[in-house]
Amino acid sequence: SSELTQDPAVSVALGQTVRITCQGDSLRSYYASWYQQKPGQAPVLVIYGKNNRPSGIPDRFSGSSSGNTASLTITGAQAEDEADYYCNSRDSSGNPVFGGGTKLTVL
Amino acid sequence: EVQLVESGGGLVQPGRSLRLSCAASGFTFDDYAMHWVRQAPGKGLEWVSGISWNSGSIGYADSVKGRFTISRDNAKNSLYLQMNSLRAEDTALYYCAKDTGAGVVGGAFDIWGQGTMVTVSS
Numbered sequence: 001s002s003e004l005t006q007d008p009a010v011s012v013a014l015g016q017t018v019r020i021t022c023q024g025d026s027l028r029s030y031y032a033s034w035y036q037q038k039p040g041q042a043p044v045l046v047i048y049g050k051n052n053r054p055s056g057i058p059d060r061f062s063g064s065s066s067g068n069t070a071s072l073t074i075t076g077a078q079a080e081d082e083a084d085y086y087c088n089s090r091d092s093s094g095n096p097v098f099g100g101g102t103k104l105t106v107l
Numbered sequence: 108e109v110q111l112v113e114s115g116g117g118l119v120q121p122g123r124s125l126r127l128s129c130a131a132s133g134f135t136f137d138d139y140a141m142h143w144v145r146q147a148p149g150k151g152l153e154w155v156s157g158i159s160w161n162s163g164s165i166g167y168a169d170s171v172k173g174r175f176t177i178s179r180d181n182a183k184n185s186l187y188l189q190m191n192s193l194r195a196e197d198t199a200l201y202y203c204a205k206d207t208g209a210g211v212v213g214g215a216f217d218i219w220g221q222g223t224m225v226t227v228s229s
Binding site for chain 2: 033035037042043044045048049054084086088090094095096097098099100101
């Protein structure tokens with residue numbers, strides 16, 4: 001089982017704001033990174049570090065962290081944001097670990 | 108164009124071996140750590156192994172430790188994964204991923220290949 005816990009599924013109305021969370025003790029020490037994966041495609045990095053977006057990622061994506069919880073917020077969700085989202089940080093051994101993933105549905 | 112292209116996947120019997128390769132282009136390969144991440148059909152992402160820029164630091168998931176070996180050839184801009192004693196539970200799409208940093212610990216994965224499928228079955 002993953003040391004990072006995510007809700008399996010979240011839904012949001014088109015144009016509304018949604019927060020996807022990731023919980024784990026390692027998040028008290030390490031930042032989380034977030035990945036978007038659409039069906040049949042490779043994951044894409046959307047947030048890393050304190051709150052950094054790679055080139056080409058819309059500014060409606062943002063990241064934050066508090067205690068043992070990291071969050072990915074999509075402000076004004078679009079239909080194309082419907083995807084699986086994975087958080088990533090470190091496990092107790094210091095190795096990378098992924099959360100179980102959250103399926104985002106845009107209604 | 109920054110690109111990672113995996114190869115070497117296929118159908119293999121339990122207990123046999125397979126070697127995956129990842130060809131990198133469009134960036135300075137030996138400046139960055141590299142990783143293998145896999146995804147079983149219908150399942151989530153699982154980190155498999157990582158290697159620092161100079162091969163000085165290497166890590167493995169407990170599920171593959173002692174069976175898989177990661178390596179890189181910076182002169183050839185290539186990453187490898189030697190997989191021995193394969194099991195049915197190793198069946199997955201294997202992605203090569205570039206780290207944002209030089210070490211195995213601390214970075215994110217900013218570039219991904221399209222993956223190569225490994226199926227372990229008799």
